[in-house]
Amino acid sequence: MFSRVRSAFMNVVGGIEPVVGMKDVDGPSDERDRHRHLPHKFPYTRPHFLQLHTEEEIAVTADHHIRPIIVPRDINVMPWSAGYAEAVNAGKSMLNEDQACIHRGLLTRQDRNSSDSHKAPSLPYVYFGIFDGHAGSGAAVAAANQLHHIIHEKLVDIIDHLIPPVVQMEKSSRSGLSFFFPGKEVSKESLITGALESAFWDMDQLIGEDKLKYKVNGGCTALAALFIDGKLYVANAGDSRAVLVRHSRSQPMSYDFTPESERQRVRRLAALQPELLGNEYTHLDYCQRPVQKDIGKRILYRDWYMTGWGYKTVTPSDLKLPVVHGEGKRSRVLATIGVTRGFGDHELKALYSNIPIKPFLLCQPEVKVLHVDDEEEWSEEDVLIMGTDGLWDVTSNERVAEIITKSFKQFPQDENRNKYRYTSAAQDLVMSSRGKLTERNWRTSEGKSATIDDISVFVIPIVDYKRDHSAWLEQNKALREQISANMNSINSNVVVERAVHNGHPQDEEEEVSLESVMNGDDEIDTSAPLRLELQ
Amino acid sequence: MSYAYLFKYIIIGDTGVGKSCLLLQFTDKRFQPVHDLTIGVEFGARMITIDGKQIKLQIWDTAGQEAFRSITRSYYRGAAGALLVYDITRRDTFNHLTTWLEDARQHSNSNMVIMLIGNKSDLEGRREVKREEGEAFAREHGLIFMETSAKTAANVEEAFINTAKEVYEKIQEGVFDINNEANGIKIGPQHSPTNPSLPSGGQGGMQGGGCC
């Protein structure tokens, strides 16, 4: 009996109280034993860009007494010198259960008539992801290792929209385009959004399947930022958060999904499918929870379709526990879980019962889009902040903007050190929420309680992406012109002749180096006209 | 590898005095001629022997840069030993010692052993701070003192090891509470049944047993 209670107790996840030994729990013990013997698909590690190579180094970063703020050792591995910092929890779980990933991708069009991939137009993108694990690190590790690959596949799937074929583009008129945009016009934006949404779905499915073959414990929230095609897409499922700090002001780029914020959705589902509640929970909410002696009395309640309160007479079924219970950070679904979106948790059961929790969870992200390319004025100080709840529980959006602004201001302005400013800012944010150990407690510099949770933060400069994108636009335009010129020359036996700087036209046929265009080398003067002469 | 004790150290002092170089020389026996600014903390570890006992030193190298001062301060508390470093070729780094020491005393546990280090002793020709001045400062404030060179490795071993000897003596005298890891001392895994072990590879490496 004791072990049952203990294992149920250890199933409580996403809590703010330190749950000693909360780990590695997967339902009934026989099931757990079987699970224990499964191999890992991915070993536990810290984010790849931190370059921690040995188990010992990883163990040292998880020192619960020091809670060191870890930053990348080599800033040059970070796109745009983006900042990252993390700190382990104060002992609520042995390992840091947050994970993060950065991926630079390139979508390349393989046209039938050009076998040489150097000549194919391509679209670069940069991805940042953070995952806050609970009840084990398996799901978060799985997401950090795989979500970007799934997203890449989804983007490849819509490559005709992202990188229209050069030749058809040039030759066809409007009607030709409709081949790629059948029926009603679908924007690239909605296709990329769809790619992210379906990638999140597939990721969750994959974790579910892998749980049968591998040891993938727990669940995780997921927050991904994708810089592509001149825009920033932020996809969020869970209570991590993305905030844009612009002109020292904060602007939310995601919405927190918690039992509290998703109260209505969860209660509606409970009302429509009461069998999910196993006769132990109710979809109703009470102003004050009724007890045995209240039966027959009138109390204030609300159904799932109400935001205000009404009266009802208490019946025995009102004594059940509300499906969403508790306020704020303490709110729980089925008295067990404190997050309502993300990956994993397929096997998770409600506290003291055998009721599956997964049906109440969603892996669907909300996607927000920022048109980076539409706006001219991005400064070096405009950044996207991505953080797990360890950051936001203590440091508000406004406070984050203040800290960032102050951090940039006091960071020494010289060429050698400039690239460290985003790392330094990320570190200041982690410091703000982690605070310092005083006596036995972690306290912020204002003397408030600091978080005892894991903290992970990205600080990503927007202007660098804008710059990269503008450069890509030019290169891409030049490349397309080259390719279509080449195509024409092949098709109609045309001599391509390039005007040279000194004004002497070269007489021989010349291979234009498309590779150099791709690489952004300045070898080709793209403003120099290509003269096409029919023989 | 098993050890009897693990001591946590921090290295503090102005930017550019050679903190990261001292650590690198001690752990890797290498010298790094270009200044790689430390952002926050770096760490290194090495095993030493004192009194026939294996002792593991876990060393936290902090950032000397003013902008990181409040973060640096937050690492004092968990350390059993500190190397306070100045650069013998830059007087200002010596002048700042008082501030560093006040900081360290205020934010560390009171038993922390502090070793004062005058680094870059190989640059005799550019010396701005006399050896005697360093000695006098140390005497006045009850610190141990050494001049080192992270470049030639002169006295580097000694600096780390002498600090450890001092910590070890304090343990023998019963001054340190060795059962509270927050003081920067940990008893080796073989030597204590209740000690949390390192993750033994693989996620969720711990089975049942809690930590902290």
Ligand SMILES: Nc1nc2c(ncn2[C@@H]2O[C@H](COP(=O)(O)OP(=O)(O)OP(=O)(O)O)[C@@H](O)[C@H]2O)c(=O)[nH]1
């Ligand atoms: N000649 C000589 N140069 C040294 C010695 N120790 C360090 N240096 C040089 O001094 C510079 C700074 O050394 P670091 O170890 O990076 O300085 P630091 O104290 O870690 O500086 P921060 O990380 O900014 O706090 C580097 O260029 C080193 O090569 C030494 O003993 N002799």
Ligand SMILES: [Mg+2]
């Ligand atoms: Mg350094």
